[in-house]
Amino acid sequence: MKHILFVSVLFLLVSTSQAQETIDAQRPTMTESNTIVGQKVIQAENGSTLINDSLEFNTFIRFGLTERLEFRIASSFDSPFIVIGGKVFISEGKKALPGLSFALDYDLMSGVQNYVFSATGAPTESMFYTLNFGNDSDWWGIVLAGYSLGNTSVFAEYKYHENYEQLNGGITYVIKGEVQIDVHGGLIDYKTPYIGAGISFRLKPF
Numbered sequence: 655m656k657h658i659l660f661v662s663v664l665f666l667l668v669s670t671s672q673a674q675e676t677i678d679a680q681r682p683t684m685t686e687s688n689t690i691v692g693q694k695v696i697q698a699e700n701g702s703t704l705i706n707d708s709l710e711f712n713t714f715i716r717f718g719l720t721e722r723l724e725f726r727i728a729s730s731f732d733s734p735f736i737v738i739g740g741k742v743f744i745s746e747g748k749k750a751l752p753g754l755s756f757a758l759d760y761d762l763m764s765g766v767q768n769y770v771f772s773a774t775g776a777p778t779e780s781m782f783y784t785l786n787f788g789n790d791s792d793w794w795g796i797v798l799a800g801y802s803l804g805n806t807s808v809f810a811e812y813k814y815h816e817n818y819e820q821l822n823g824g825i826t827y828v829i830k831g832e833v834q835i836d837v838h839g840g841l842i843d844y845k846t847p848y849i850g851a852g853i854s855f856r857l858k859p860f
Contacts, residue, residue, distance in 0.1 A: 676831035679854035680714065682824045682838035684813050685784040685798045688755035688774040690743050691718040694860040701836070701852025708732070716741075726759070736762045750777040752785070766790055784811075792816035805829070818843050832856055 678689045681699045691697045699714040711731040718724050719740075728737040739759030747753030752773035759768045770788040777783075780803060786796040793816055800809035810823040824838025832855060839849040 677828060677834050677854060677856050679826070679834045679836070680716075681852050681854060682822075682826070682836040682850060683784075683798060683809060684811055684820065684822055685786045685796045686741075686755070686757055686770045686772040687784055688743065688747065688753040688772045690722065690724045690741055690755070691716050691856065692858075693718045693721045695856055695858055697854065697856040699852065699854040701850055703848055703850035705842075705846065705848035726757075728759075734763050737768075738762065739768075747773075747775050750775050752783075 697716040714728040722743040741757040744754040752775035757770040768790040784798040796813045798811035805828040813820040822840035826836040834854040
């Protein structure tokens with residue numbers, strides 16, 4: 655009941671929107687940015703990761719319920735998980751002052767809930783950063799720094815989880831504002847490497 659009340663208060667606090675003008679996929683970063691997809695927009699983020707000689711495929715679908723609220727569902731073709739959730743925009747950033755959002759996801763298979771507070775800022779037109787703080791039964795945090803030049807962006811990020819640490823970096827390229835392709839790679843606990851690639855796109859069927 656406390657969780658429901660807490661999320662309801664966040665929804666009431668939202669007074670402005672930050673719907674994407676162009677695609678802003680969550681992949682291939684680990685961080686959650688503060689943007690949401692626009693109302694009645696469907697965004698599909700698909701990718702694969704090669705780790706420990708195993709190729710994993712995953713998909714993440716986001717749907718804009720309003721200009722400040724989205725529904726999402728994620729799954730993998732290799733491991734049994736189905737995650738559903740929502741994300742609400744809290745406030746818009748101004749240059750280095752970050753914009754804020756809150757996301758809540760629930761794994762239908764394991765019963766694990768994941769809460770994420772996100773702060774995203776852009777000190778200059780090219781430089782940006784994102785900070786995440788969350789809990790999935792254990793506390794974790796992520797810091798990301800990135801640089802954009804036209805339709806191309808590069809980023810590097812570090813995640814500290816109570817059970818592991820992770821380094822991740824990559825590059826994205828946006829095509830006509832509606833499609834994003836990406837490549838990325840990193841290390842888990844400084845010893846397990848992985849690489850991945852993906853494609854994301856958005857549709858406005860309604």
